[in-house]
Amino acid sequence: MSLRRAVRETLLLWIVVGTALQGCSTTPRYRVGGGMDTVQTGIASYYGSKYHGRKTANGEVFDMYGVSAAHKDLPFGTRIEVTNLNNNKKLIVRINDRGPFVKGRILDLSYGAAKELDMIESGTAPVRIKVLELGEGR
Helix, strand or coil: CCHHHHHHHHHHHHHHHHHHHHCCCCCCCCCCCCCHHHEEEEEEEEECCCCCCCECCCCCECCCCCCEEECCCCCCCCEEEEEECCCCCEEEEEEEECCCCCCCEEEEEEHHHHHHCCCCCCCEEEEEEEEEECCCCC
16 A cells, blocks of 8 residues: 555545544534524523622623623623523523533523522522524634
């Protein structure tokens, strides 16, 4: 077998393996405008004073009184509609941080966002999040 043919076959093998592994990615793919991957339901919580004034994962300074959220893998800058399923209150928030880091939760809201959704007293709430506009950030 010639060296050129061996290199070509090795390259082809890497392309096939890489393509197969890419399909096995565990990172969800999100779209805007319909489909199962634009809506999530689960438990949301909120965070506030402990992180107020600190930098978020995207580099912004966290304002607990503002309206923002942390999500495990939605791109930074993504705008989502959050519906509190206990009272049907809705709010549009922007993803600017990573989290939550508590098992079983899908979203961490800023104190300001949680107040708008009327979930301060309970601390957590079942929510539905709908992707409105995907952000550019990682």
